[in-house]
Amino acid sequence: MKLTMKKALTGSVIAIGALIAGMSVASAAGGGSDYEMKHKDWHFQGMSGTYDRAAMQRGYQVYREVCSACHQLKHLSFRHLGDKGGPYYDELYKNPNDNPDVKAFAADWDVEVVDLDTGDIETRPGIPADQFPAIYPNDAAAAASNNGKAPPDLSVIVKARVGGADYIYNVLTSYDKDDVMMNKAMGGQIAMANPLSDGLVEYADGTPATVDQMAMDVTEFLAWSADPKMEARKSLGFAVMLYLFILSILLWFSYRAVWRNVKH
Ligand code: HEC
Structure with a gap:
């Protein structure tokens, strides 16, 4: 009985190990x-x-x-540069809209916006909430300028x-x-x-x-x-693994405690 439990436990540790190994094999196709x-x-x-x-x-x-x-x-806005895990994340500015680096990078771009009062399109320096602007008006124009x-x-x-x-x-x-x-x-x-x-x-x-x-x-x-979101996902994955590992150990000890006085 004890032996089988030990085997089962070893099995689950191996399974967790295999899972960890599997996660690190990236999609490496040629x-x-x-x-x-x-x-x-x-x-x-x-x-x-x-x-x-x-x-x-x-x-x-x-x-x-x-x-x-x-x-x-x-698919990116300037503010994403200052998100947690992003290249310009700064703990002092949990809200990337306040991050001076992000503001400076946004302002370095010209962004076209529609004036809501007049309906005219005007160009102004970018702000963190803006998306990265399109480079060409459409695909045909983009192709025409690029061979x-x-x-x-x-x-x-x-x-x-x-x-x-x-x-x-x-x-x-x-x-x-x-x-x-x-x-x-x-x-x-x-x-x-x-x-x-x-x-x-x-x-x-x-x-x-x-x-x-x-x-x-x-x-x-x-x-x-x-x-x-890769870093956040990986650290969650690690927490789950740790949780499963600790759970296995607790189960092992509680199994031993429960069956301690039973003859078999
Ligand atoms: C002068 C314009 C121009 C610049 C500057 C430029 N690219 Fe490109 N890029 C193109 C064009 C046009 C294509 C399409 C090429 C094709 O399909 O033959 C392309 C295609 C690509 C592709 C895709 C290949 C594929 O599988 O479809 C990648 C990746 C790429 N560029 C990355 C970059 C990076 C990174 C930079 C900056 C270091 C850069 N490009 C600078 C015009 C440019």
């Missing part, structure tokens, strides 16, 4: 053709992985200074592409040396001319801005924008 995807050890992978805040902040800088010329972040292909929205692209973060990083680092429109990760011709070159941005934190560094940082930022 891209098409004979191209070998380069795999990176992302900070946010695994059961306890979190976003690297400094990398996200550098990534936002890359997005703002480079990618935002063509790509929108449709016939509209630049896709980037806010959820890490989730939308097979290979996720690795894929985005590979696209940004697999351009042909001599032809800015040829990309190995995209299987040849691409409508996005190589957007990165060494030293393109000057990082606020002094990190050398190599192509590889910028590609990793902007990918980190886009991984967050595609899944801003």
Whole structure:
């Protein structure tokens, strides 16, 4: 009897362990053709992985200074940058609308709004509650300015592409040396001319801005924008595991106490 219980307990510990291991196996699928995807050890992978805040902040800088010329972040508002878990979260400002960094980043954009009195469209500096503005009036205009292909929205692209973060990083680092429109990760011709070159941005934190560094940082930022609740979800998962583990131990001891004086 005791033995079976012990077995059952061991079994449940193994099951919990397997679950933990399973959670850390990310959706690692490869891209098409004979191209070998380069795999990176992302900070946010695994059961306890979190976003690297400094990398996200550098990534936002890359997005703002480079990618935002063509790509929108449709599903994001400026205030999200200051949400808990976001790149510019600050404990002093639980409400990101009050966060000075967030306000400054919002004000750095021009946002079109309709004047409710006159019905006219006017342009004013952004405020934290605004969505990231569209770059082009519509897809046709976007395609017309970009070799016939509209630049896709980037806010959820890490989730939308097979290979996720690795894929985005590979696209940004697999351009042909001599032809800015040829990309190995995209299987040849691409409508996005190589957007990165060494030293393109000057990082606020002094990190050398190599192509590889910028590609990793902007990918980190886009991984967050595609899944801003990941950290909260993981810490809840951990609490549940801990709870189950403690429950198993309590059950074991109460089993022993209950059956202590029973002969079998
Ligand atoms: C000059 C405009 C322009 C800039 C700047 C630009 N892109 Fe693009 N991007 C495009 C266009 C156009 C496409 C569509 C390419 C295609 O489908 O051939 C694209 C496609 C992409 C794709 C998607 C590939 C796919 O699977 O569909 C990613 C990811 C991407 N860009 C990321 C970025 C990032 C990150 C930056 C900033 C470092 C950036 N882009 C800067 C125009 C641009």
